[in-house]
Amino acid sequence: MATELFTLDDLKRILLEAAGADEGVDLDGDILDTEFELLGYESLALLETGGRIEREYGITLDDDALTDAVTPRALIDAVNAQFAAARAA
Amino acid sequence: MTGPAPASVVVTGLGIASPNGLGTQDYWAATRSGKSGIGRITHFDPSGYPAKLAGEIPGFEASEHLPSRLIPQTDRMTRIALAATDWALADAGVTPEELPEFDMGVVTASASGGFEFGQGELQKLWSQGSQYVSAYQSFAWFYAVNSGQISIRNGMKGPSGVVVSDQAGGIDAVAQARRQIRKGTSLVVSGAVDASICPWGWVAQLASGRLSTSEEPTRAYVPFDRDARGYVPGEGGAILILEDAEAARARGARVYGEIAGYGATIDPKPGTGREPGLRKAIELALADAGLAPGEVDVVFADAAADPELDRAEAEAITAVFGPRGVPVTAPKTMTGRLYSGAAPLDLAAAFLAMEDGVIPPTTHIDPSPEYDLDLVVSQPRSARIRAALVLARGHGGFNSAMVVRAVDQHVRGIAS
Numbered sequence: 001m002a003t004e005l006f007t008l009d010d011l012k013r014i015l016l017e018a019a020g021a022d023e024g025v026d027l028d029g030d031i032l033d034t035e036f037e038l039l040g041y042e043s044l045a046l047l048e049t050g051g052r053i054e055r056e057y058g059i060t061l062d063d064d065a066l067t068d069a070v071t072p073r074a075l076i077d078a079v080n081a082q083f084a085a086a087r088a089a
Numbered sequence: 090m091t092g093p094a095p096a097s098v099v100v101t102g103l104g105i106a107s108p109n110g111l112g113t114q115d116y117w118a119a120t121r122s123g124k125s126g127i128g129r130i131t132h133f134d135p136s137g138y139p140a141k142l143a144g145e146i147p148g149f150e151a152s153e154h155l156p157s158r159l160i161p162q163t164d165r166m167t168r169i170a171l172a173a174t175d176w177a178l179a180d181a182g183v184t185p186e187e188l189p190e191f192d193m194g195v196v197t198a199s200a201s202g203g204f205e206f207g208q209g210e211l212q213k214l215w216s217q218g219s220q221y222v223s224a225y226q227s228f229a230w231f232y233a234v235n236s237g238q239i240s241i242r243n244g245m246k247g248p249s250g251v252v253v254s255d256q257a258g259g260i261d262a263v264a265q266a267r268r269q270i271r272k273g274t275s276l277v278v279s280g281a282v283d284a285s286i287c288p289w290g291w292v293a294q295l296a297s298g299r300l301s302t303s304e305e306p307t308r309a310y311v312p313f314d315r316d317a318r319g320y321v322p323g324e325g326g327a328i329l330i331l332e333d334a335e336a337a338r339a340r341g342a343r344v345y346g347e348i349a350g351y352g353a354t355i356d357p358k359p360g361t362g363r364e365p366g367l368r369k370a371i372e373l374a375l376a377d378a379g380l381a382p383g384e385v386d387v388v389f390a391d392a393a394a395d396p397e398l399d400r401a402e403a404e405a406i407t408a409v410f411g412p413r414g415v416p417v418t419a420p421k422t423m424t425g426r427l428y429s430g431a432a433p434l435d436l437a438a439a440f441l442a443m444e445d446g447v448i449p450p451t452t453h454i455d456p457s458p459e460y461d462l463d464l465v466v467s468q469p470r471s472a473r474i475r476a477a478l479v480l481a482r483g484h485g486g487f488n489s490a491m492v493v494r495a496v497d498q499h500v501r502g503i504a505s
Contacts, residue, residue, distance in 0.1 A: 020157030040158060048161070048224040055220055 006057070006079040008032060011072055014052050019045035032073040043067070046075075053079060059086060098267040099496060101342040102181025102330030103437045104173035106282060108144030108323045108424045112176060116434075117441045120449045121469050125423040127306045127321050132286045140300040142309050143286050144323025144425030162225040163238065164203025166284035166324070170235040171242060173328040174278055178243070181330040182342060183276065185243040194247035194274045195240045196266040197328075198258030198281035199232040200428035200483075204290035206230050211289070239278055239328075247274040255483025256391065257353065259326065259432030260491045264351040266331045275336045280433035284324035294322055297484060299395055307453045310426075312392035312419055313399050313464060314454040320394045323421075326430020327437040334496070345440035349476065349494040350378025356486030367391075367488045368405035371478065374490035375409070378476070382410045385492070386474040387448050387465075389435040391482045392419035393426075402480065403460035412461035415478075416470065420449040432481035432489070439477035439493050448472050 012027050021027055022040030031039060036046060050066040053059070059082040069075035103113050108126025110116030119126070126144045135141040146169065151160055154172035163171070178185065185193060207230035213221040228234055233251040240249050248269045252261040259281045266279035285293070294300060301319035303309035310321040337344055352373025354366030375382060388410070391402055406417060420438055421431055442448055448470045456464045476494045483489075 016157070018161060020160055022158050023156050044162075044224055044227075051220060051224060 004083070006076055006083065008072060008076060011076055014056070015041065015049055018048040018052050033071050035070045036072070037070070057083075059083070096271050097334035098270045098331055098348045099334045099337050100329050100345040100348065100436075100440060101332050101337050102177040102179070102183065103345065103440065104175065104177030104180065104328040105434065105437055106146055106149065106169045106173045106325040106327075107434055108146055108325060111146060111148055113180070113437070113441070117445070120420050120423060120438060121445070121447060123423065123450050123452045123467070123469070125306065125452060126323070127310065127423070127425055129304070130286060133288050135291070138291060138295065139302045140291070140295060141304055142301070142306060142321045144321060144325070144427070145286060146284075146325050159238070159242070161223070162229055164206035164229050164234070164284075166203055166282050167229070167235050167238050169284055169325060170197065170282035170328065171238055173282060173326070174239050174243070177278070177328040177330050183330060185245060188276065190244050190246040192247055192275045193243070193245035194266070194269050194277040195236045195245050195249040196252065196262050196269065196277055196279050197236045197239070198252045198254070198262035198429035199235060200253070200255050200258060200283050201285045201290060201293065202232045203230040203234060204285035204293065205287040208287050208289035235282060243278070245278065247277070248272075254487040254489070255485065256426065256428055256431050257481045257483035257487035257489035258429040260351070260479065260481045260489035261353060262429070263329065263331070263348060263433065263436065263491065264353070264489070267348050267351070270331060270333050275333050277331045278328060279331050280326060280328040281429035282326040282328065283428040283430045286322070286324050299393070301394065310394055310422055311454045312390065312394035312422065312451070313403065313456050313460050313462060315457040317394045317396055317399055321425040323425025323427045324430070325424065325434070326427050327433040329433055329436065344496050346443055347494045347496045348491065350374040350376070350380065350492035351490070352377060353487070353489045356488065365401045365405065365488070366486070367402060367480065367482065367490075368408050370488040370490040371405060371409050371480070374478065374492050378492040378494065380476055380492060380494075382414070385410070385415055385476050385478050386472060387439070387442065387477045388415050388417045389439060389477060389479045390417050390419045391480045392421055392451070393482065398482070399460065403462050407461050413463040415463065416448055416465050416472065417462045418448050418465040419451040422452045422454065432479055432491070435479045435481075436491065436493060439479055442477065443474045443495050446471055446473060448474070
C-alpha cells in the first residue's frame with residue numbers, strides 16, 4: 001500500500017466514515033485549502049480520521065502531523081510524506 | 090418553610106421514544122389502548138440467553154433524525170435522546186438559537202451508558218488491536234454523554250449534569266433540573282433515555298437476577314400479579330422541557346403541568362428489619378407539593394414485578410393512601426422497565442393522562458389479592474386528574490417520588 005498516492009478523494013472517503021459531514025458543507029467543492037475547523041471537523045474528528053488512515057495504509061502519523069495539518073492539503077501532504085519515507089526505508 | 094415560596098417549575102415540552110410508540114401521539118394512543126411493545130429481542134439473537142424478551146423501540150432510524158456528523162460518534166441511546174430532545178423543544182415552541190446560551194441547561198439520568206457502542210469498540214480491541222478503537226469511545230459510552238451531546242447540539246451552556254441512580258435517576262434528574270431553574274436558569278432539558286439491548290448490556294442486566302425468563306410477551310412482566318417473576322427490560326424514555334413558570338407564561342407557552350413535589354430516600358441496610366424507604370419518599374414528595382394524600386388522583390407505580398419489591402411498594406402506597414385509597418397504574422407493563430427512562434416516561438404519561446382525563450391501564454395482569462391496591466387493569470379508566478404521583482426505585486435501595494400537578498389555577502394563584 002505504501003507506494004500509492006494518498007489523494008483528496010481518499011481523504012474525503014475516510015472523513016465521511018470517521019465523522020460524517022456537516023450540513024451546509026460541500027466536501028465536493030474546492031476544499032483543499034479550507035481549514036478543517038471551517039469544514040466542521042474538530043480535533044477529535046481529526047484524531048479519528050488519522051487513526052483510520054494509519055490503519056488502512058499501515059503507516060504511523062506523528063501526533064504533530066495531525067495537529068499541524070489544519071487543511072486537507074496539509075494532511076494529504078503529511079500522509080504522502082510518510083509514504084515516501086516508507087518507500088525510502 | 091420560611092421566606093418566599095420557591096419558583097414554580099413547569100413542563101412545556103415532551104419528547105417520547107418508547108417501545109410502544111415513537112413520538113408523543115403514537116405513545117399515548119398505544120398506551121391508552123393497552124398496546125404492548127414487548128416482544129422477542131431482534132437487536133441480536135437472544136436464543137443463547139436465559140431472558141429473550143425486551144421492549145424495543147420500533148422504527149427508529151437515526152439517519153432520518155440526525156446529521157451524519159453525529160452518527161459515528163454516538164451510541165443508540167444518545168441518538169434517541171437527541172431526537173427526543175428535538176421533538177420536546179419543538180413541542181415547547183422553543184428555538185434554542187434564539188435564547189441566551191447560559192440560560193439553558195441540561196440534566197439527564199443514565200443507568201448504564203452507551204453499552205452497544207462500547208461493546209463494538211471492545212470487540213475491535215480484542216480482535217484487531219488498540220489502534221482500531223474509535224477515538225469517540227472516549228465519551229460515546231459515558232453516562233454523561235446524553236447531557237453533553239444535547240447541550241452541544243443545542244448550544245446550551247447553563248448548568249448541566251447527569252444523575253446515576255438506576256431507575257430512580259429518571260426522577261432525580263428532573264428534581265435536579267428543578268433546582269437549577271430555582272437557582273435562576275430559565276430552561277432545563279431533563280428526563281432520560283437508556284438503551285442497552287445488546288449482548289454486553291444484556292449480560293450486565295441478567296446479573297441482577299431480576300429479569301423475567303418467561304417467553305410469553307403478555308405474561309413475562311406482570312407486577313402485582315401472583316405470577317410476578319421479574320421484569321422485562323426495555324429501551325427509550327422521555328425528554329422533558331422544564332421552565333420557570335413565570336418565564337413560560339411570559340412567552341405564552343402551553344404548559345403540561347407543574348413539577349410540584351419531590352422526595353428521595355435510601356433503603357436501610359438489608360437485614361436490619363427496618364422499613365424500606367419508599368413510604369418516606371412518598372411522604373416527602375407530598376409534603377414538598379403541599380398536598381394531602383386525598384388530593385392525589387393517580388399513582389404511577391415503580392412495578393418491579395419481584396414479589397418482595399411488589400409487596401414493599403404496595404405496603405408503602407397503602408400506608409400513605411389507605412387500602413385501595415387511590416388508583417394505581419403501571420403502563421410500563423407495555424414497554425418493559427426502561428431504567429432511567431422509565432420515570433420520565435411515566436411523568437409524561439401523567440401529564441397526558443391529565444390532559445386526556447384518562448388513566449392508562451396496567452396490561453395483562455391478574456392482581457394478587459395479597460395487595461390492597463386499586464389497580465387500573467385491562468382498560469383505561471376515565472378520571473379527572475389534577476395531581477399524579479410517580480414512583481421509581483433503583484437497584485441498591487434508591488427510592489424517588491415525584492408529584493406533578495395541573496397548573497391552570499394553581500400557577501395563576503402564585504403569580505397573583
